[in-house]
Amino acid sequence: MHDDESGSAAETENAAAVDPAANSEAVGDSGADQAQPVDMPDMVGSTPGEADDRPTADISMILDIPVTLSMEIGQTRISISELLKLSRDSVIELQRMADEPMDVLVNGTLVAHGEAVVVGDRFGIRLTDVISPQERLKKFG
16 A cells, blocks of 8 residues: 555544544445434422422332431641641540531531430440431532
């Protein structure tokens, strides 16, 4: 092949890769590979913020999905040099007051406040306040 012939063949090959119609002889004209429209049902509450008086969707399909529930006692910020100085018996002061309820998180999202309790030989959580779904959604708005 000459240089201009190989360039021409490469250009044709590239055009077929970019434009499937350019390669229709190789794929076939059956139409089976063509995108077809699909009828989709109307989505509940399709407009953001729209009030929806329709019954709520069946959530039974998601009821067995595991989530991580955790309780955060507090937090603080320290420098890396302070972090490197920590050793056994070091005490780190947290920003939360001792009488403040702790945060209860589900997959990292605040859903309630509570206090630590002992249940047998394990820790538990007594919920003192549950954040409403409407209040949780306000954080995203």
